[in-house]
Amino acid sequence: MMSDQKQILVLLAGAPGTGKTYTANKIMQAISGFVSLPLDLFKEHLYDELGFDNLEEKQLLDAEARARYYRGIGMLMQEHKMILGDYPFSRLQKPALEKLAAKHHYAVITIRLEADIKVLYDRQRKRDLSDPRHLGHLMNHYHRGDTLENINETPDGMPTFEVFSNRVQDRGYQTFQLGQLIRVDVNDYGAVDYRGLVEALREAIRGVEFLTR
Structure with a gap:
């Protein structure tokens, strides 16, 4: 396992349905020293702490989650993580x-996971309906303890293909x-070369090390 304690921020990017969590786990297993910071965790904490009754309230919580996320990154950067x-x-x-x-004089490396929009839409919809994902992501109203069973509803915050496609393009x-x-x-x-990805990231990290000598 490789360990490189450098001032590096790796952004694992890609639309919903690209497998970012799985890819992050692969990277963490292969390269030690990273602190994992998923923005969704900040959202989920706020969803559970405060809850929301409509889309507007949810958007306010999402904005606060982003603010907390940036503060968290800043704190880690101060510690040179x-x-x-x-x-x-x-x-x-x-x-x-x-x-x-x-x-904070950090080098940034973006790993962008890419796929066809139709593939992504079908994949993320299947995931959201079958995986144990936090319900706050799927609803326009949520309070801690809610489940689809006890509120007797289907997810009302899941986008149509048109909305999803426009969001991917616009953002x-x-x-x-x-x-x-x-x-x-x-x-x-099944065709993703995760070993190749990890090696490409190692090379990028070594390149940062060379440039900062």
């Missing part, structure tokens, strides 16, 4: 992340880049 963040990063997060990296999930870019085709999970 290697950071691995995974999220459908977009134009909405780019300015804040760029500012943090510049302030730039498939074009997001900050710093060096590593692109990974995830149309077929």
Whole structure:
């Protein structure tokens, strides 16, 4: 297992349904020293802490989650930690992340997972309906303890294909880049070369080390 304690922020990006959590686990297993910081965890904590009754309240919690996330990254950067963040990063997060990296003199590497929009829509919809994902992501109203069974409803926050496609295009999930870019085709999970991805990341880290000598 490789360990490189460098001032590096790795952004594991890609639209919903690209397998970011699985990929993050593969990276963490192969390269020690990273602190994993998924933005979704910040959202889930707020969903459970405060809950929301409509989409507007949910959006306020999401904004607070992003603010907490940026503060968390800043704290880790002050401690010179290697950071691995995974999220459908977009134009909405780019300015804040760029500012943090510049302030703390961090090199940024973006790993962007890419696939056809129809593949992504079908995959994320199947995941959201079958996997034990936090219900707050799927609903426009949620309070701690809610389940689909006890509220006797179907998820009301899941987008149609048209909404999903427009969101992917508008937010730039498939074009997001900050710093060096590593692109990974995830149309077929079975064909993804995770060893090759890890080696490409190692090379990028070594390149940062060389440039900072």
